Amino acid sequence: MIIDSHAHIVMPPESFRFMAELVGGRANPHTLPKIPEAAVRKVAEELVKSMDEVGTDIQFISPRPYLQMHSVKPGKVTELWSRHCNDLIARFVEMFPDRFRGVAGLPQYMDEALEERAIPELRRCVEQLGFVGCLINPDPTEGQGDPPGLGDPFWHPLYQAMTELDVPGLIHSAGSCSARESYTLKFINEESIAVISLLGAKTFDTFPDLKIVVAHAGGAIPYQMGRFRSWTVRKGDKETFDEQLRKLYFDTCNYSKEAIELLCKVAGTDNVLFGTEKPGTGSARDPISGRDYDDMKPVIESIDWLTEAQKRDIFECNCQRLYTRAFKNYAG
Numbered sequence: 001m002i003i004d005s006h007a008h009i010v011m012p013p014e015s016f017r018f019m020a021e022l023v024g025g026r027a028n029p030h031t032l033p034k035i036p037e038a039a040v041r042k043v044a045e046e047l048v049k050s051m052d053e054v055g056t057d058i059q060f061i062s063p064r065p066y067l068q069m070h071s072v073k074p075g076k077v078t079e080l081w082s083r084h085c086n087d088l089i090a091r092f093v094e095m096f097p098d099r100f101r102g103v104a105g106l107p108q109y110m111d112e113a114l115e116e117r118a119i120p121e122l123r124r125c126v127e128q129l130g131f132v133g134c135l136i137n138p139d140p141t142e143g144q145g146d147p148p149g150l151g152d153p154f155w156h157p158l159y160q161a162m163t164e165l166d167v168p169g170l171i172h173s174a175g176s177c178s179a180r181e182s183y184t185l186k187f188i189n190e191e192s193i194a195v196i197s198l199l200g201a202k203t204f205d206t207f208p209d210l211k212i213v214v215a216h217a218g219g220a221i222p223y224q225m226g227r228f229r230s231w232t233v234r235k236g237d238k239e240t241f242d243e244q245l246r247k248l249y250f251d252t253c254n255y256s257k258e259a260i261e262l263l264c265k266v267a268g269t270d271n272v273l274f275g276t277e278k279p280g281t282g283s284a285r286d287p288i289s290g291r292d293y294d295d296m297k298p299v300i301e302s303i304d305w306l307t308e309a310q311k312r313d314i315f316e317c318n319c320q321r322l323y324t325r326a327f328k329n330y331a332g
Helices: 013-025 037-054 075-095 118-127 153-165 183-200 221-235 241-245 257-267 297-301 308-322
Strands: 003-008 058-062 100-104 133-136 169-171 212-214 249-251
Touching: 003 308, 013 075, 037 058, 037 075, 058 075, 058 133, 075 100, 075 118, 100 118, 118 153, 169 183, 183 212, 183 221, 183 241, 221 241, 221 257, 241 257, 257 297, 297 308
Parallel strands: 003 058, 058 100, 100 133, 133 169, 169 212, 212 249
Antiparallel strands: none
16 A cells, blocks of 8 residues: 655645635635535546546645744734634545545644644544644744744644644744745755754653654754764763664655665654655656656655565554554554
8 A cells, every 4th residue: 555644635726716815815814615526526636637647545644734824913814814724625535535535734823822723623624523643833924924843842732632632743834035045945944954953852751652753854953963963972862863763754855866765764664654745846857757757656765775565664554553543454
């Protein structure tokens, strides 16, 4: 089985009209869209077709992160948009229960307390819609402020809710208001900051059952292991940086064989989940391979030093072990 643990929803035109109205009117007032079943099925079938073309059996789908509008005032805008996206994902899952699982986008408005909107929406998605995980945006200000690192107690109420609900969080930044930092670059920067903040604050000592996946192969961290190994020794930590890193999980949404090989070596194949984000940034044709960059299955298969068992772990088993709500009958 091929499980793509990192993908995003494809939305019908009606959703974008709703988005424009929300931003233009600042949700004051607002009218919720009524999207016909046929319109939802059309885009859902397009996504299934895309999966079939690359041999993906199941995709975990979440809202498009760079469209989450976490910094758009007032907070009601992202609250309504998050709920709309999550409800749309639930319709995808209902239509194709064997192909999709829902991962919640949270209305993390700026520096607002997570108990205000984000945690209630997480509980609704898991308890009422059957979602299996959530996105975590380390910078809801989208480059306009100085948010607390993910190791800060500010985030503890969310971690508590995640552990109670037994759902992993995928660290995935959103938009960027900075002209010097595109949203793609911000993804990598925020993931790198998040890893160091979580490990430096000993977050997993406080929340030993917390499940965190770092998107895009861990940002820059696997490439900078030497610096943080040395830093950990200089601080006098009891655990090596490599040991600390194994408390996190990482996906393969990177599109580079060389980078994925490095990730597997430093993070360990037990901590790597297959993820492609297809269709997304990587949906462009590689002139060398002749495939889209986000056609990642052949890339994993071509790493000749991985055993068949390790490849199976990356493609399915690690995800099944981590996302327990997604595979209730799994006994691996």
